[in-house]
Each structure stands twice: as C-alpha cells, then as structure tokens.
Amino acid sequence: DVMSEQSRLVCELCGVHVNHEQALRAHVIGRRHRMALDRAEAADRSVYVRGFPPEQLQEGDLKALLQQFGTVRNITIDVHKKLFAIVEFGDAASALRVLHLPPASLELYGKKLVVRPREVKPWQRSGPPVSEEKSPPGDSDEQQAMEMEGGAVGSTPRHIGGVLLPQETAAAVQQAGSIGEQMEVLSSGCHLPEATLAAHLSLCHELQCLFRKSFPQCMLVPFGSPVSGHAMVTSDCDLCLLTHPSEEDVRYLSPENYFSAKLWSIWERVSSVSSTDNSTGATPRPTTSFSRKNPLCPPEYDLVLAVARRAPRCFKVHQIPFARVPIISFSYQPSGIHCDLSINNRLGPYNTRLMRAYYEFDRRVAVLVPIVRLLMRASGIARAQLNSYAIVLMLVHALQHSLPPVLPSLQALGPWPRNMQWFASQGFAAAAAPAPPTVAGWKCGFTNPNTLMPSTSTSSPAELLLHFLQFYSEQFNFSQRVVAIHHAPGSTLTIQQVTGSPDQEGAPPSQPGKSRRFRAGPLCIQDPFELSHNVAKSFSHGSLTHLKKKLAIARDTLQKQLHLEATGGVSQTGARLLAVLDPDPASPEAGVAVSPKRSMLTRLLHFTPSRIASLLQRVESLR
Numbered sequence: 001d002v003m004s005e006q007s008r009l010v011c012e013l014c015g016v017h018v019n020h021e022q023a024l025r026a027h028v029i030g031r032r033h034r035m036a037l038d039r040a041e042a043a044d045r046s047v048y049v050r051g052f053p054p055e056q057l058q059e060g061d062l063k064a065l066l067q068q069f070g071t072v073r074n075i076t077i078d079v080h081k082k083l084f085a086i087v088e089f090g091d092a093a094s095a096l097r098v099l100h101l102p103p104a105s106l107e108l109y110g111k112k113l114v115v116r117p118r119e120v121k122p123w124q125r126s127g128p129p130v131s132e133e134k135s136p137p138g139d140s141d142e143q144q145a146m147e148m149e150g151g152a153v154g155s156t157p158r159h160i161g162g163v164l165l166p167q168e169t170a171a172a173v174q175q176a177g178s179i180g181e182q183m184e185v186l187s188s189g190c191h192l193p194e195a196t197l198a199a200h201l202s203l204c205h206e207l208q209c210l211f212r213k214s215f216p217q218c219m220l221v222p223f224g225s226p227v228s229g230h231a232m233v234t235s236d237c238d239l240c241l242l243t244h245p246s247e248e249d250v251r252y253l254s255p256e257n258y259f260s261a262k263l264w265s266i267w268e269r270v271s272s273v274s275s276t277d278n279s280t281g282a283t284p285r286p287t288t289s290f291s292r293k294n295p296l297c298p299p300e301y302d303l304v305l306a307v308a309r310r311a312p313r314c315f316k317v318h319q320i321p322f323a324r325v326p327i328i329s330f331s332y333q334p335s336g337i338h339c340d341l342s343i344n345n346r347l348g349p350y351n352t353r354l355m356r357a358y359y360e361f362d363r364r365v366a367v368l369v370p371i372v373r374l375l376m377r378a379s380g381i382a383r384a385q386l387n388s389y390a391i392v393l394m395l396v397h398a399l400q401h402s403l404p405p406v407l408p409s410l411q412a413l414g415p416w417p418r419n420m421q422w423f424a425s426q427g428f429a430a431a432a433a434p435a436p437p438t439v440a441g442w443k444c445g446f447t448n449p450n451t452l453m454p455s456t457s458t459s460s461p462a463e464l465l466l467h468f469l470q471f472y473s474e475q476f477n478f479s480q481r482v483v484a485i486h487h488a489p490g491s492t493l494t495i496q497q498v499t500g501s502p503d504q505e506g507a508p509p510s511q512p513g514k515s516r517r518f519r520a521g522p523l524c525i526q527d528p529f530e531l532s533h534n535v536a537k538s539f540s541h542g543s544l545t546h547l548k549k550k551l552a553i554a555r556d557t558l559q560k561q562l563h564l565e566a567t568g569g570v571s572q573t574g575a576r577l578l579a580v581l582d583p584d585p586a587s588p589e590a591g592v593a594v595s596p597k598r599s600m601l602t603r604l605l606h607f608t609p610s611r612i613a614s615l616l617q618r619v620e621s622l623r
Contacts, residue, residue, distance in 0.1 A: 013040065045073070046088040046118040047095050052108045054082035062087070065108055070094020086118060093318050100322045173577060179561055180462045182577035183367055190370040192231035194266070199335040200226050200237050201263065202270040206313070207239070207332075214307055215243045215300070221253050223348040225388055228355035229260065230369040235388075237332075237339045240348050243300050248437040253349050260356065297326045298343045304328060308341065347530055350437065350444040351389070354410065354528060358396050358485075361449040362406055367461040368395060372468060375581050379550035385543055390525050390535040397483045398471040399464065405489040406457045406464065410446035411528060414488035417453040442529045462562060465580075469555035473548055483525040483536075495520050498531070554580050 009018045011027060013036045018024050027033055049062070062085060063072045071090035078084050089095050095117075104112040169189030176182040200222060208220035224238035225231035242249055252258065255267050301321060308314050308328055317330040325348075328341045342348065359365050372395050373388055399406040408416040436445020459467070476483075484493040498518040518524075518532050523539040558580045 013037070042088060043118045044092040045090070045095050046086055047098050048084060048116045048118050049087055049113055050084040051111055051113040052085075053111060056109045057082050057085075061108065065106065066098065069097040096318055096320060097322075100320045102322060170578075178462070178565060179558075179577050179580075180460045183371055183461050183465070186374075186577060187367045187370045190232045190374070192226060192233060192235055196233075196337075197226060197231075197263065198266050198270055199337060201267050203237065203313075203332045203335065203337060203339070204239060205267075205271045207311075210311055211241060211304070211307060214303060215241075217245065218243050219245045219249065219253065221258070221349045223352040227259065227263065227349075228352045228392075229359045229366065230355075230373075230388075230392065232370055232373065237337050238348065239339055239341045240345045241300075241304060241341060241343050242346070243298075243344060248439075249346065252353065252437055258349070258353070260360070296324070297321045300343055301326055301328075304341070304343055346439040347442070347444070347527075350439055351527070351529060354444075354446055355389075355392060357410055357446060357449045358407055361408075361452075362399075362455055364406065364459075364461050364464060365395075365399070368399075368464060368468070371461075371465060371577075371581070375554060376547075378581050379547060379554075381543065381547055385539050386523075386536055393485055393525050393528070393535060394472065394483055395468060396485045398468045400485060400489040401471065402457060402459070402464065402467050404455065404457045406455045406459070407489075408447075408452060408455075409486060409488050410449060411486040412488040412491075413447055413452070414490070416489075419451055419453050439529070442531070444529045462558070466555065466558050466562065469551050469558060473551040473555050478523060478544060478548075481524075483523075484528075486526070486528045486531075493526070495524055498524070498526060 009021070009024050010016070011018075011024070011033065014027070014033055016027055016032075018027060049066075052062070057077065059075050059077060063075055066072055066087055066089075069089070070093065072087060073090050074088040076086040076088075089098075098106075098115055099117060101115070104114075106113040106115065169186065172185045172189065173182050176185050204220055204222050208218070211218050211220060219242045221240045221242060222237060223240055225235045226237065242253070245253070256264060259267055301319075305317070305319050305328055308330055309317050313333045314330045315333055317328065320327050320329060325342050325345050330339055330341070331337070332339055359369070369392060373391055376386065376391050377383075396407055400409060408414075436443050438444065480494055480496075482493045482495055482498055484498075487493050499520050518526065519534050519537050521534060521537050521539055522541045522544040523536040525535040527533040527535055561577075561580060
C-alpha cells in the first residue's frame with residue numbers, strides 16, 4: 001500500500017505523504033496505520049447484504065441464515081432505513097464462501113438477497129494530503145530544491161494501473177525519444193523477470209511431485225499470461241491439475257511441446273534442481289464434500305483441497321468451489337507467489353496455446369499487450385469486470401480488423417497467404433496438420449502460425465495503439481457486434497447471431513449446471529473455443545460508458561502527441577506515453593476502479609459554499 005507520487009512516498013492505506021523512508025517507517029509502526037490495517041482486515045472478513053424487507057428484518061434471522069458458512073462475529077444494520085447490513089465473519093474464508101455463491105441463491109423472508117464484498121473507503125482529510133515528514137538529517141540544499149521542483153526527470157517511480165513502475169523503467173521511458181521507443185522500453189520493463197518465471201515453474205514442478213502421490217499419472221500445467229508470454233510483474237500463477245490426462249493432453253500439454261523455447265530451457269533447469277521433499281506423509285482424507293453440493297465441482301476437488309492444506313509450503317489455502325471454474329487459492333512459500341489451482345480445467349491451457357501463437361506471430365503484439373493492459377487499468381476498469389484475458393482478446397480482434405490486418409484468425413484463415421517455404425523445409429507430408437484436439441466437446445485446434453506469411457502491415461506500435469483506441473471509441477458497435485477472434489479478418493459477428501439459438505455451432509451436449517446459451521451483455525467477448533462463454537459477462541453499462549470516455553481521451557491525447565512528434569513541435573524527451581496512459585497521475589482516483597457516478601459525485605463535492613458564492617458573484621458581475 002506504499003507508492004511514489006510526485007517525488008514523495010505515499011501510504012495509500014492512510015493517505016499520508018512522506019519525503020523519505022525514515023518518516024515512512026515511523027508512520028507504519030504508528031497507531032493510525034495499525035488502525036487502518038485492522039479496518040482492512042475486518043473488511044476482508046465482511047460482506048455487504050441487501051434485498052431483505054426492512055420492516056421484517058431481525059438480526060437473529062439474518063445471523064441464522066449466514067451461520068452455515070462460518071462463525072458470524074458481528075452484524076451492523078443500517079440504522080436509518082434498514083436497507084442493508086454489514087456482516088462480519090470470524091475469518092476471511094467464510095466471507096469468500098458467501099461471495100462465491102451463485103447469484104440470488106440466498107433467500108430471507110421470501111426475498112432473494114444481494115451479497116457483495118464490503119468496500120472500505122481510504123481515510124481522507126479535507127484539504128491537501130496529510131504530510132508527516134520532516135527533512136532527514138544531512139539533506140543538502142540541492143536535494144531540497146530538487147524536491148520542491150518535483151524531482152529530476154525519471155528520478156522517481158510511477159504508479160500506473162495498479163503497477164508500480166521501477167525507478168529505472170520510469171526514467172528510461174521519459175528519456176526515450178519517440179513514443180514508439182517509449183512503448184518498447186515500458187513494455188520490456190513491465191514483463192515478468194526471468195527469475196520470477198523460474199520461481200513459477202519451480203513451484204509447478206514441486207507441486208506436481210506432491211500431487212503424484214495421490215494421482216500417480218497426473219500433470220500440473222501452468223497456464224495464463226506467464227506461459228503465453230505477456231505476463232506482467234503483477235501476474236499470479238494459474239495452475240491446472242489434470243488428474244487423468246488424455247493422449248491429447250500428453251501430446252499438446254507436455255512441457256517440451258507446450259512451453260516456448262525460453263520456458264522450456266527454464267523448466268529443464270528448475271526440474272533438475274527443484275526440491276521434492278514436500279512430503280505430506282500418507283494421503284490425507286478429505287474433510288469436505290463440495291463436489292456433492294456443486295455439479296460443476298470435480299469429484300477430485302475435496303482430495304486436492306486436503307492435499308494442499310497438508311502441504312508444508314502452501315499457506316492461506318482457501319477453497320472457492322462455487323465459482324464458474326472451481327479453484328483452490330493459496331500462497332506458495334518462500335516465493336510468496338499467489339496461486340489459483342483448478343482441476344481438469346482443460347480449456348485454460350488450450351486457450352493459452354492459442355494466445356501464445358498470436359503473441360509470437362508478430363513482435364508488435366509483444367509491445368502492445370502490456371501497454372493496453374496498463375491503459376485499461378489506469379482507466380479505472382476493475383479486474384473483476386474485465387480480466388487480462390479479455391483485454392488481450394480485444395487487442396487481437398482490433399489488430400485483425402486493421403488495414404491491412406496485422407494478425408490473421410488462426411481458426412478461420414480466409415485468404416491469408418501460406419508460407420510455402422516452411423512447408424518445403426518441413427516436408428509437405430510431415431507438415432500436414434494433425435487432427436485438432438477436442439476439449440469438453442469444443443474444438444480447440446488452430447493453424448500453426450509458422451505456416452503463414454507475415455503481415456504486410458508496416459504500422460508502428462504507436463500507430464497500432466492509436467488504431468486500437470479509434471477502433472473501440474469510434475468504429476466498434478458495442479450494442480450489435482461481438483469481439484470474436486475466431487472469425488476471419490474483415491467479417492463481423494453480431495449479438496443476434498450468437499444469441500439467436502441456444503445451440504452454438506459445434507457445441508457439445510449440455511452439462512449439469514452449465515448453459516450452452518451465450519449470455520449477452522453491454523460488452524460481448526466470445527471465447528475462441530468455448531463459444532457459449534461471454535468473457536465479459538460481468539461488464540456493466542456504466543463501466544462501458546466510462547471505458548469509451550477514457551479511450552476517447554487517450555485517443556485524442558495520443559493523436560496530439562503523434563502530430564507534435566511528426567511536426568517537430570515537441571522535445572525529444574518527456575513522459576508523452578505516460579500522459580496517454582495516465583493523463584492525471586496526481587488524481588486520487590488514478591489507477592482505482594471508480595464508477596462514473598462516483599466520479600461525478602466527487603466533482604460535485606468540490607463545490608463548497610464559498611466556491612458557490614464566488615461563482616454567483618461572477619454571474620452577477622457578467623450581467
């Protein structure tokens with residue numbers, strides 16, 4: 001909760017600004033910071049509940065309803081109208097059980113309850129931010145003058161979209177010449193370091209050895225951004241445990257075929273030195289039965305949960321059995337990497353194979369992915385509404401619809417030219433495409449990108465970023481069209497086409513508790529394999545309006561910067577790219593998911609009585 005802003009250290013939890021580490025350490029051990037931590041921990045154990053009839057509400061009835069998920073420590077009811085209640089459990093795991101229930105699954109007095117996470121607003125003081133610092137002993141006049149002027153160019157880190165850029169990266173970005181060069185520097189600085197990638201693969205190897213004591217033939221497959229190649233420093237470790245892998249899984253998901261050349265070399269290194277003494281003794285007996293309560297929960301879930309809880313390096317183990325994909329969340333020590341473990345979720349790794357193919361097809365994609373992700377987070381779009389996978393799908397779709405297209409559709413090539421030289425080098429018979437894999441009834445095959453000719457587009461990464469902003473702020477019709485990368489470039493897919501029939505083309509038979517119908521919303525992003533899944537189904541109308549507004553602002557800012565750069569009207573150094581990604585870094589709402597209504601309310605609250613009086617005086621003088 002500590003960040004750097006305008007040459008100063010900031011404790012976001014308390015809203016305190018300090019100039020040096022001595023003052024920061026003094027603040028962290030102080031009473032105010034400890035109280036803020038206590039409030040944050042209490043929020044993790046609490047949920048917000050509404051939807052009950054106010055006239056009938058009794059605290060005992062609400063407590064009896066929620067007691068089944070864990071010990072209820074306290075219930076605070078709205079004293080004015082009894083429209084909502086804050087329920088505090090004895091631990092955070094109990095609150096997570098309630099939050100991951102299917103919508104409208106709790107009823108009280110015949111009414112369906114709405115349960116949400118409790119939000120605790122950061123402590124704020126009216127007026128300028130609180131400053132608790134004093135000048136450290138030995139500071140020279142030159143250092144103090146630099147602080148008064150905001151510091152040297154690139155001397156401090158920068159916080160964008162929930163990512164605290166290292167001091168060296170922020171300095172290198174600001175000292176780079178063109179916006180394209182700044183994008184290259186920022187993209188490389190945001191990528192996951194090789195040491196962290198090695199830690200991800202090392203824990204994967206150790207956990208696989210652990211789970212093979214209970215499932216001798218199992219495979220533990222990492223998936224997501226660390227494997228596809230666009231992981232950032234904030235990326236978690238997503239794991240899929242295949243308890244009984246099929247022949248297709250062994251062929252496509254074994255490390256030598258699944259990993260890139262870089263990851264394969266790291267895997268060989270860590271697998272030869274990783275410790276396998278993570279023994280839990282005898283196979284533990286499961287103490288829960290979530291697989292009986294949720295039809296989507298795999299039958300091995302209870303045993304895997306028991307093994308994870310007995311593992312000596314797995315800490316803070318939480319079960320989330322009622323999610324769309326049931327997972328087990330934990331922190332792995334000593335690296336402290338947060339892991340989400342799913343069981344037999346085969347679509348995850350196969351989606352990662354497809355994303356890596358797009359990522360490696362054109363090197364400009366590797367530059368654009370971190371930039372677009374930072375842009376979305378800095379725009380205030382929460383991960384719960386639009387995750388990184390959805391953002392990458394939006395970028396791929398936009399690059400498929402550029403002129404000329406930068407990326408093909410690897411599932412529907414259309415007229416994209418083939419690389420006959422590659423076929424000749426591999427031998428035409430040997431280069432024949434194998435039968436596409438089928439996962440849960442969905443066809444998960446795609447064309448090998450090596451068999452295709454490169455794109456004829458000569459646009460720079462900066463021009464492609466502008467195309468992305470223009471595409472979704474001007475051209476894309478959100479009320480009619482679907483983001484679908486499995487359609488050939490130039491073709492469009494409408495919402496009516498994907499929702500007109502409950503039977504998607506190529507859809508497998510329906511599964512218990514799982515619908516085959518595509519659920520449309522304000523933003524429709526169709527999964528490239530599981531065609532009935534809207535990746536952005538949680539996106540709201542207010543968030544869409546907010547996103548379009550932020551993309552338009554970034555578009556106008558980037559157009560102006562590129563024009564000044566082309567005409568020589570701007571110096572060769574400066575934070576022009578940072579101005580596009582985060583035009584107002586000093587704002588207290590920068591990098592925080594804020595709804596349009598809340599931001600409007602914040603602006604209205606700035607009109608104090610004295611401000612209103614002065615405005616009225618100006619109006620009278622104009623008359």
